[in-house]
Amino acid sequence: MIIGTVEIEPFQQQFMGILGGEGFSLPVVTETEVVNVKLNFTEAAIGALRQNMSGDEESHVMVISAQSGGCSGYLYDMKIIEDPGDDGFQRIDIGDFDVLVHNKDSSMLNGINIDFKETLMGGGFQIENPNADRSCGCGQSFG
Amino acid sequence: MSLSNPLSEYFVRDNAVTLIQGSDSLNVLDRMVSTNIIDMPNLTSRDALFCDYNGRISDYGTIYTISDKVLLISSAAQHEITRRTLVDGTSWDEDCEILIADNAIFRISLFSRDSHDMFSELGINYHAVESNQLIESGDHLFVKCESSFSERLDILVKSDNVNSIKSLLSELDYVEMDSKRWEMYRIMLGDVTINDALGNLPEEMGMGTLVSNDKGCYPGQEVHARIESRGKTVKNFCRLTGNSPLGIGKHSITEFGSISVSSSISIDGITHALALIRLGGSPTEIVQIDGNEFSMELLSYP
Numbered sequence: 001m002i003i004g005t006v007e008i009e010p011f012q013q014q015f016m017g018i019l020g021g022e023g024f025s026l027p028v029v030t031e032t033e034v035v036n037v038k039l040n041f042t043e044a045a046i047g048a049l050r051q052n053m054s055g056d057e058e059s060h061v062m063v064i065s066a067q068s069g070g071c072s073g074y075l076y077d078m079k080i081i082e083d084p085g086d087d088g089f090q091r092i093d094i095g096d097f098d099v100l101v102h103n104k105d106s107s108m109l110n111g112i113n114i115d116f117k118e119t120l121m122g123g124g125f126q127i128e129n130p131n132a133d134r135s136c137g138c139g140q141s142f143g
Numbered sequence: 144m145s146l147s148n149p150l151s152e153y154f155v156r157d158n159a160v161t162l163i164q165g166s167d168s169l170n171v172l173d174r175m176v177s178t179n180i181i182d183m184p185n186l187t188s189r190d191a192l193f194c195d196y197n198g199r200i201s202d203y204g205t206i207y208t209i210s211d212k213v214l215l216i217s218s219a220a221q222h223e224i225t226r227r228t229l230v231d232g233t234s235w236d237e238d239c240e241i242l243i244a245d246n247a248i249f250r251i252s253l254f255s256r257d258s259h260d261m262f263s264e265l266g267i268n269y270h271a272v273e274s275n276q277l278i279e280s281g282d283h284l285f286v287k288c289e290s291s292f293s294e295r296l297d298i299l300v301k302s303d304n305v306n307s308i309k310s311l312l313s314e315l316d317y318v319e320m321d322s323k324r325w326e327m328y329r330i331m332l333g334d335v336t337i338n339d340a341l342g343n344l345p346e347e348m349g350m351g352t353l354v355s356n357d358k359g360c361y362p363g364q365e366v367h368a369r370i371e372s373r374g375k376t377v378k379n380f381c382r383l384t385g386n387s388p389l390g391i392g393k394h395s396i397t398e399f400g401s402i403s404v405s406s407s408i409s410i411d412g413i414t415h416a417l418a419l420i421r422l423g424g425s426p427t428e429i430v431q432i433d434g435n436e437f438s439m440e441l442l443s444y445p
Binding site: 063065066067069070074075077104105136140141 | 162171174175195196209210212214228229231232233234235236237360361362363364365
């Protein structure tokens with residue numbers, strides 16, 4: 001028995017009926033432990049950050065975060081961005097400027113030591129994480 | 144019940160269904176899997192492996208790109224760990240929302256003696272459809288899938304429409320498999336589930352093609368790169384067929400040391416099993432397990 005011929009036209013591909021309707025209103029809920037974050041910066045790291053801020057200390061902050069990926073499961077990420085405010089973040093004053101850590105990353109990043117190495121190979125910010133069971137050879141991934 | 148002549152049958156799969164939406168969805172998922180998915184065109188599907196930092200498989204799923212959304216159908220057994228990793232691994236500034244869709248979408252797998260008939264009965268031109276390409280009809284999505292020994296047609300169906308699809312399939316003389324018959328088919332077709340794969344290396348499972356060595360870092364990448372450079376694995380995944388029952392677990396084999404059976408079913412005196420075997424340097428077609436003879440075929444992901 002032939003029910004009918006399916007012809008896919010480009011305009012049909014814009015509408016995916018299967019993903020409509022009820023049933024998708026169930027976000028994945030996971031418990032996140034929030035701790036008061038303490039970060040340790042070396043003088044070299046603060047100096048390098050100050051240089052990267054290049055006069056934007058009043059309006060910008062540095063955000064340190066963790067995301068999936070890398071050989072060991074999680075990757076560090078460091079960004080200098082316009083100050084997003086305190087909603088969901090913990091603010092750490094390290095002198096001339098602020099560093100922010102999101103609450104969801106607080107347990108993973110609490111107590112990390114941030115250093116800066118000026119070498120041509122493998123230089124830059126180095127993070128040592130006491131919460132990590134393992135880390136990647138390149139130092140950017142932990143788990 | 145003949146094992147070698149699949150009838151027109153279908154099975155409603157028991158999987159975890161996760162909808163990932165937002166502009167960073169594919170990026171977030173790509174960082175977690177060993178398979179390169181970042182280049183997936185819209186309306187396609189791709190199997191992917193989730194591995195731990197030791198390179199061992201922690202989940203196995205199929206990823207569907209549907210407009211700006213990503214549907215992940217993965218194992219029910221590992222769904223909590225996989226979803227937790229997805230949520231924890233999404234950065235605070237990424238546009239990615241992870242939703243449970245277990246009761247919203249179901250995957251129905253169709254098997255038939257004749258693939259052409261199976262597709263044409265549902266109004267799909269077999270020759271016009273490529274494998275892993277999503278075809279939309281009404282609220283359903285159809286996907287042609289290839290396994291080591293056969294082709295099947297997967298239908299993604301909204302929960303509201305499951306009964307109407309079942310009625311349609313019944314009109315077309317398709318019979319719904321019970322879980323025992325599905326297990327038999329699955330083993331016969333060498334279709335790997337997480338029960339077979341969990342804790343094993345992709346290369347051992349014959350799933351090396353699901354490891355993309357050119358995609359950069361992902362959990363387990365260092366181990367996979369080392370295996371690739373060594374060029375061989377100690378164990379191989381295989382299908383066993385014999386006339387004696389074979390229990391799940393480890394068995395001793397005189398020639399090779401041991402074999403680890405992960406799936407096994409006996410129907411009408413014939414046993415089909417999936418196992419990891421230490422082959423050494425001498426591939427063979429017959430193995431003796433607990434005094435009984437089994438024919439052996441090495442399996443690999445198509």
